[in-house]
Amino acid sequence: MTDSTPQLTRLRTRMLSTAYTNADIWTRDSAYLTDQAVAALARRDPGAAETLAKSLLAPEFLNDTRILGAAVEAGIDTTGWEERREKIRAYAREAYELSPKTDPADEAGRIWASLYDHYPQIAAALADFLRAMPDTWREDLFTTSPHSPGATPQTRELPGPETAPYDPLDWEDCPACAEAQDSCRYHRGIYEGMEYQRDLITTALTDHTAMDQLQHRHAELDAQRARQATSAATSTPPPDPTTPAATA
Structure with missing residues (x-):
């Protein structure tokens, strides 16, 4: 990009690249939907869209008054926001202040x-x-x-044994994530699955050798299905001449 590139183009480039490359599904969705909202604003009012893009790329300090004022203007109920914010900040403080050596008796309790x-x-x-x-x-x-669990070497750090039930639809207020003070095993598995899928798609799109192998494999499967269809068609037994349909 050059110095003459419109601020709107800079902002959309940043949001779309975030939507494409980020591994977190909620960040991807938020970036893409924000880009679509800015694009809709640009079609309706290009000047306002350019001003908004400029303010986003050079943001001012964001305080509670501005956020709550915008929510009130939009008719949004914010009565539960303060409690939720304190809850999330408490989780963050506990995770930050947690001692790396937890007392076994306390943890057991x-x-x-x-x-x-x-x-x-x-x-x-x-x-x-x-x-x-x-x-x-x-x-x-x-x-x-040699057979003692204490003597078994740990190859990697395993996640903690969450006992609280996880919430598959909420990454912020999931009880198991709050208890583990990190992603719970369920959400960590989803994250690792998305990482694997992203790496697989990236490899298929950028590695020409992998793309050739993938296309070759698809061709083999298509040929195999064609042979199976032909074999099934040729192996159909002829009609029984004694049946009414055959003698008609």
Whole structure:
């Protein structure tokens, strides 16, 4: 881009590139829908769209008064916004201030309380399971031996055992994400799946060798389906001459 490139073009380039390259599905959707809204404004009022783009690329300090004023002007109910903001900020503070070495007793108490609150039947079954363990449970589980879980090397850091139920539709207020103070196992799996899909699509679009192999494989599958169709057509048994349809 040059110095003469309109601010609107700069803004749309940034938003569309974000929608194309970002791995987070909500960021992609927000960037694309914002671009479409700005494009609609440009078709209706090019001057206002250019002014908006300029202000977005050189933003002023955004305070609560401006946000709440715009919400009131749009007729939006903001009564629950402050509580939700404090909740999200509390999660962020806890994640930032969390000690890397958590006390085992405290963590055990937290996990048990969360399990009891959300899944009491599982908590009861776990209590029965632990009560039925032999008196040698500590030696059986934690003695240093090739078969001891404590001696098994961890190849990678595993996510924490969330006991709160996850919310598949909400990445901000998911109880399991809040408990893990990170993405829960469900949302982390979705994120890794999107990463894999993005890498696969990027490879297919940019790697000519992979594209040739993909096209070759499609051609093989088409040929295989054609052979199966031909074989099915030729293997159809002839009609029985004794049937009424054959003698008619």
